[in-house]
Structure formats: structure tokens, C-alpha cells
Amino acid sequence: MFDKILIANRGEIALRILRACKELGILTVAVHSTADADAMHVRLADESVCVGPPPSKDSYLNVPALLAACEITGADAVHPGYGFLSENARFAEILADHNLHFIGPKAEHIRLMGDKIEAKKTAKRLGIPVVPGSDGAVMPDQDAMAIAKAIGFPVLVKAAAGGGGRGMKVAHTEADLALALTTAANEAKSAFGDASVYLEKYLQKPRHIEIQVLGDGRGGAIHLGERDCSLQRRHQKVWEEGPSPVLDAASRAKIGETVAKAMREMKYLGVGTVEFLYEDGEFYFIEMNTRIQVEHPVTEMITGIDLVLEQIRIAAGGDLPMQQSEVAITGHSIECRVNAENPVSFRPSPGRIQQYHPPGGLGVRIDSAVYQGYVIPPYYDSLVGKLIVHGKTRVECLMRLRRALDEMVVDGIETTLPLFRALVREPAIIDGDYHIHWLEQYLAGQQPG
Structure with a gap:
């Protein structure tokens, strides 16, 4: 069992993880931004480390600061909770490189399932039923139209590298498709740094x-x-x-x-x-x-x-x-x-x-x-x-x-x-x-x- 877990998150999930650690007899390290100095998980943890100013990119997503916090406190594992770095395969690999345990899946599975196109291919290969759609990324050209016609309108354009509704647009007719593809790709590029999108059948009342x-x-x-x-x-x-x-x-x-x-x-x-x-x-x-x-x-x-x-x-x-x-x-x-x-x-x-x-x-x-x-x-x-x-x-x-x-x-x-x-x-x-x-x-x- 781990001796000390650093909780790389905030709010209710950080407190939820802390409670589980205490019931297992594991020491806890809370990290926090300056905005969260008075947070409940900070108050209840065995140790706490400030990892940066309020913006997430400078604190909860600041990998060097999190590694330093592990080194300072002697934590031997990191629990990422949800959001932030929880589905970042590279973060899991970096922790392994520093002899730290990532409390989550293997990096290869995080990376595989983080790419929605590859995840769908993998699911299909493993016998899991999938929504009818394109086999890979599509571009706003005749190929996309041919696929959409084969699936049947309406279709859903989805970002390959993201979720949470970003990079997701519905095309109800052929006339809607070009705009949906362009808008979804632009949103995907802005949100995830990857403009790849794919098509799925849009179900009516699922x-x-x-x-x-x-x-x-x-x-x-x-x-x-x-x-x-x-x-x-x-x-x-x-x-x-x-x-x-x-x-x-x-x-x-x-x-x-x-x-x-x-x-x-x-x-x-x-x-x-x-x-x-x-x-x-x-x-x-x-x-x-x-x-x-x-x-x-x-x-x-x-x-x-x-x-x-x-x-x-x-x-x-x-x-x-x-x-x-x-x-x-x-x-x-x-x-x-x-x-x-x-x-x-x-x-x-x-x-x-x-x-x-x-x-x-x-x-x-x-x-x-x-x-x-x-x-x-x-x-x-x-x-x-x-x-x-x-x-x-x-x-x-x-x-x-x-x-x-x-x-x-x-x-x-x-x-x-x-x-x-x-x-x-x-x-x-x-x-x-x-x-x-x-x-x-x-x-x-x-x-x-």
C-alpha cells in the first residue's frame, strides 16, 4: 500500500479522495492555488503545498510544481481525481519516470480512449456496439457528404480529441453539413489543439x-x-x-x-x-x-x-x-x-x-x-x-x-x-x-x- 498520496485536485473530489485515504491509513498531501488556501481539503490534509496562482494552468495543471510538491513531502503516489490531469497520459508517464505511482489506468489506455476515433475502433474490435459513423476523421469535402448520406441525416459532428460538448454540432440536412464541420473543427482546435472531427448518426431521443x-x-x-x-x-x-x-x-x-x-x-x-x-x-x-x-x-x-x-x-x-x-x-x-x-x-x-x-x-x-x-x-x-x-x-x-x-x-x-x-x-x-x-x-x- 502507498505511504503518502498527493491529491492533485481541488473541491469536493479532493475531499472525497482524502476521506478514502484516511480510511486506508494513508497520509495525504493537499495541493492548492492561492485562491484555495482556505479550502476544506487543505484544512484536513496531513500536509499542504501551494502550487501557484489561481489560473489552473499555473497551479493544478502545473506539472513541475506538482512534482516538486511530491519531492518536498515525500509522496509516493498521486491521485488526479477527475478533470485537470486525470486523463493526461503524458502526466502518468512523467510520474512513472520519477518513480511515482499514478492512481489511474495505464497511460496507453488513457491515450487510446482519449482519442474518440481510436476509442470507437477499439470498442468495435472488442465487440462493443457502436454508433454508425465514419471510421476516422473527416474533412469538409465530398467524402464527408458521402459518409453523411450513407449514415442518414441528421448526423452529429464530434471532436476526436475532446468532450463536454465542445466541438460538437448537429447537421440536420445536407445544407447544414459544411457549416457544422467547419464550426466543430474550429471549436475543437481552440479547445483541444486538434481540429480532427468525425461523424456519427444523430439519434432522435436516446x-x-x-x-x-x-x-x-x-x-x-x-x-x-x-x-x-x-x-x-x-x-x-x-x-x-x-x-x-x-x-x-x-x-x-x-x-x-x-x-x-x-x-x-x-x-x-x-x-x-x-x-x-x-x-x-x-x-x-x-x-x-x-x-x-x-x-x-x-x-x-x-x-x-x-x-x-x-x-x-x-x-x-x-x-x-x-x-x-x-x-x-x-x-x-x-x-x-x-x-x-x-x-x-x-x-x-x-x-x-x-x-x-x-x-x-x-x-x-x-x-x-x-x-x-x-x-x-x-x-x-x-x-x-x-x-x-x-x-x-x-x-x-x-x-x-x-x-x-x-x-x-x-x-x-x-x-x-x-x-x-x-x-x-x-x-x-x-x-x-x-x-x-x-x-x-x-x-x-x-x-x-
């Missing part, structure tokens, strides 16, 4: 369903069921739940085993999430995230498995916590991402939290690093915290979520709490009858179809 996997890097891998992340705004997840309201046990077992088998063949190491669009009973691979997910608590609540703790154990050479036959899905869980944003315009709302009261009670969990008097800085993502609830059934879970949302207080800044209080009372949400376009239609004042 669900976004992801399979959580855990591999030991030696050919062993299990899946831990699915999460339904279909409530999204601008391709950003807002509400996640598990199990999915639209999958039965047989479908879950079939796609789960397909994914686990692929991970065994890859000899995948650590946690990962294989993401699909699901429509008319069919799954279509879209990408794999080679890191812990923001929404991982949903899986923890329905399986009883501490994913971050197991991620650390396996990175240190440990075995899988159980066999596939021992994985049990119990009850239902929902996570709401409470952001410091205006609930209508989604304009960021940084500032000081004047009053803070997290909800409690059986089956209620808050993953947050804020406290009364804490200042949400303007430099990073706007996440205040994640409200996660669990119930024996989805109905019980929804009622518990309604109660917890009404109980939660975050004053001094605007948050998305009013949105969730409305959503949890919407008939379509209560019935589980929604898709990836539902929320944007709802927010636009349209009747979601």
Missing part, C-alpha cells in the same frame, strides 16, 4: 447510459451496473440515477458483461466508465472515461462499494473486491449536481456563502467541500456540491430527494436548487420518461417530446 467498470490490470474486470445520465444541458450532465428506469435485469447483465469482457481483454487497470446512447433497445458506444466520474456516488449507493478506496487499493497492486456474481444492485439512487449558477440563465454565481445547511437523514449524502463563509472562486467549475439520495425503490428515492432538496440551504449566491425542486415534481421525471434532449426542451419552455 438515453445516455454508462457502465461502471473496475479492472485489476491483470485480466480481471467486473462491472457495477449502470447509471442513467440522460438529463443534460449543453451535453453536461445535471442529474444522474441508477439503475436506469428503462433497463431490466437481463439487458443490464448483457451489456455489463459485454463491457467487462472487453476490459478483461484490454487488461484495464482501475475504475472506468463506458458510455452509451440507448434507443429502441439498442446500445451504441460513444466514449470511455478513464477516471473516476463525478457521478460515481450513485454506483456506491446501490452497490455498497467504495469506488475511490478500491481505486487506490487496485493501483497499489490489490485484487478486485469481489467476483461478478457477488455484485448486487440494491435499491435506487439519484444524484443532483448543485452548481453556483443562476437556475434560469445558468450564469455563474461565484461569491461568499452566507448560510449553509446540508440536508440529512437516512439515505441522504452530500459530497461537498463548502462551508458557511466559504467563497466560491470564479476561476474553476461552479460545483457547490452533489446531493445523493438512496431508497429501496425509485419512488422512495424520489420522495427522499424532494424532502432533501427542500431542506437544503445555500444562501449568499445563486444556485441550481430551484431547478431541481421543480424537476423532482415533473410528471415525466417521476415516470422516468425522459431522454438526452428533454431538459433543454423543458428549459426552453417547450413541451418535451
